Amino acid sequence: MPRVSESDIRAELDVVEALIAQYPEGVARATLENAFVESQGRRIAKRTLLRRLERLLTEGRILPDGGGPQIVYRPGPALVLEPPDPEEGYVPLSREGAQVRGLMRRPMVEHKPVGYNPDFLRVYEPGVTWYLPSRVRDRLHELGRTPDNERPAGTYARDIFARLLIDLAWASSRLEGNTYTRLDTQNLLEFGQHAEGKDISEAQMILNHKVAIELVVGEVDRLGFNVLTLQSLHAALSENLVGDPADEGHLRMRIVDISGTSYRPLSIPQRIEEYLRVLLEKTEAIPDPFEQAFFVMVHIPYLQPFADVNKRTSRLAANLPLIKANLCPLSFVGVPERAYIEGTLGVYELNRVELLRDVFVWAYGRSCEQYRVVRDSMPEPNPIRLRYRTEMADVVRETVQSGAPPNTTALREWGEGKDVQPDDLDSFAEIALGLLLSLHEG
Template sequence: MKKAEKYTEELLAIVNSHPEGININDVAAAFTESTSIRSMQRLLLKLSDNGSIKITGAARSTKYQPIIKEERPLNVVAEPFVKLTHPLAAGIPLSNEGKRTLNVISAPIQQRIPVGYQQVFLKSYRPNIDSYLSIDEKRHLAALGNTGIERPAGTYAQQIMNRLLIDLSWNSSRLEGNTYSLLDTERLILQGEADNSKSAKEAQMILNHKDAIEFIVQAAQEIGFNRYTFLNLHAMLASNLLSDLEAPGRLRSMAVGITGSAFTPLAIPQLIGEYFDLILEKAGQIKDPFEQSFFLMVHLPYLQPFDYVNKRVSRLAANIPLIKRNLSPLSFTDVPEDLYFKGMMAVYEQNDINLLKDVFLWAYDRSAQKYAVIRQSIGEPDLFKLKYREFIKNIITKIIVTEMGSKDAQKLIKDEAGEFPEQDREQFITSVETELMAIHEGNFARYRVSQRDFINWQKVWKM
């Protein structure tokens, strides 16, 4: 490809990613090559002359805008939009842009142009300057998600932990084709009972979600937009699902394809690592938690940084900024699998976020309403337990894992309490003992112990 053609292609991509228009200085800031503003202006003028973009304003007010075309797939004679199989799909309001996107991406794959990874899609995004969500959309989401909790990160998610484990594990797995029912999922997570009529892979997928959700909730104060968090998140979600035992938690070093898509992901390991770090860097710079959430849902699957489970990583990662801010989580309740899949296809093939954004906005509204009802029955948290929650959790974990009887446990609790201020010791001992008495098969997961550890400990504890 000649240099001028390469420059023109990148300039067109930059303009197309700014439907509201972009001025020449912002174009230059997003442009990855080294060239003069005058040269860029000449190329942009050519794009305008051939009908690829339009130019509005004059002098310093000049803006470059994409041409919005009514795109329709060739030789499609059925309904104007794809007929979705999920019964709730008709209840999801789509924007005009989302409808147009759905129409385009519903064309037979033979009619869709093969494309590769477009680096400018990520590189041109400027945190807190560009935004996939409008100001009104962010305000609406903030009003929906507000829990009124101004306490340590993860406090709200801890309050609804059992419900969140089931909802998010089930819905995220369902979006991958998992056939467990909601009740099957509840029995598996709370009682450890797998459905023998279904595959072990499906049970493993759900249990992996449970581990990953516990990780992002329990470590909400420490985790961030860094390799440690995201590699470990992948390792938990991919555990026991890949033939290569070293693949969980490792960036992809092989080429992959996307079933049913004309998109071919990036295949150069060095660039995969570079853009993975850039995604995390830009996500960390975004101030609005909802924009952070949606940005991760868009760019992690688009890069496909891992061999497998990329969309699962993105869905749980989308909850990190929400959980850290004590906002209502996003559990993807009732999201139609086919509509979500087409939203992702539009990102892959068109770098078009409109359909996926419609799904995201509807899904958050649905999730927030559900957890608002749940929270009405939840009392205020015990502030003392909140203050010492990590110490309490660590002691209980130790008691269970070492299969400690009640007498030895009492001694350990008393010894540990001696490390705290005198005025807090008795209340600390009471808090730990109360927690121990309340542990049962449905809530021991929060202490990060296995089912086997819990069963063995129960035998000793009840003696």
């Protein structure tokens, strides 16, 4: 009998886990067997199912309830998904996320006034504490993996930069109430055309995003989670939008109030700077880029280190570890504003991350779907030109400097003298000739 591959086992594990997710109160093994047949059109052997269940239990992906013949299996944390209400346009929710949403929708008079809780940050231990469970991180890595994971930091984001710039500038601004459409955003960024009837501050917000995105993508190899990086992002995002230019890129020195919540941020400047440094040190020490991204989305808005533009800063900062690792970036396209706000308020008032986590995971899956299509539509780089990129630049430069008319024979001979492989010589000469013929004076 042929040996079952690990990929086939993982596929069955995912199927079983997804089936159990449909039974929030738990499901017996016999019911699970029948559900497997209905969903897959084939039976799964009892012993095989038992092994899959044991592995899911070991990995913490499901939970047992009871024992012996009466045992049932329940979904693990952050796995039960409630289908979104099509009228409301929400994201699918875990059981815990739905609970946070319910608490946030209570009348405001029932929301207890709260201040900044330093223990929320203090108890987090990088590499030990995880806001994103291991199976969620594994899934995000699987979704976000790109062909450029071994190439220099930021390669993938630069390849899709034109699309990313418009998507992220538009979607992040929309979460702040900006009314520019995606087409309006594209016209502004590509042609400098302002949308008629829109407030000038909306154009400023989008243009500020452009500067910040260019910073993250263009300088990703030298940026890290430190105060200077965060201040640089904030300065770009807040330019001409925060009233007092002294607040652009500078830590908060005054009290701020947040509308629509009972949460009151920290007001002592020395404590703000102290906790920001702790926050950034912990972020830098987190060993997983997705956990880093989500951690800053939780803690930067919660601390409110700047007088305004904190959430925008956190969204751009969240992309830094993803772009650095050549993972698919997070554009926030399609994220329902209400879900994002309620998730953030859950952090503010309850120090609960589950609703914001549901938004983050859904948003990342959506981004990966979009950019996979973008990348698949891009032409593959010519392997000869990629393999001999240094030699190609040299032969073009030397031919131009010599003043001799280019021809394939001479270019082929040049390649022979530079260790271009015999099978590649004809293609090398043709590509080099094409590059030379495309040149113009200046």
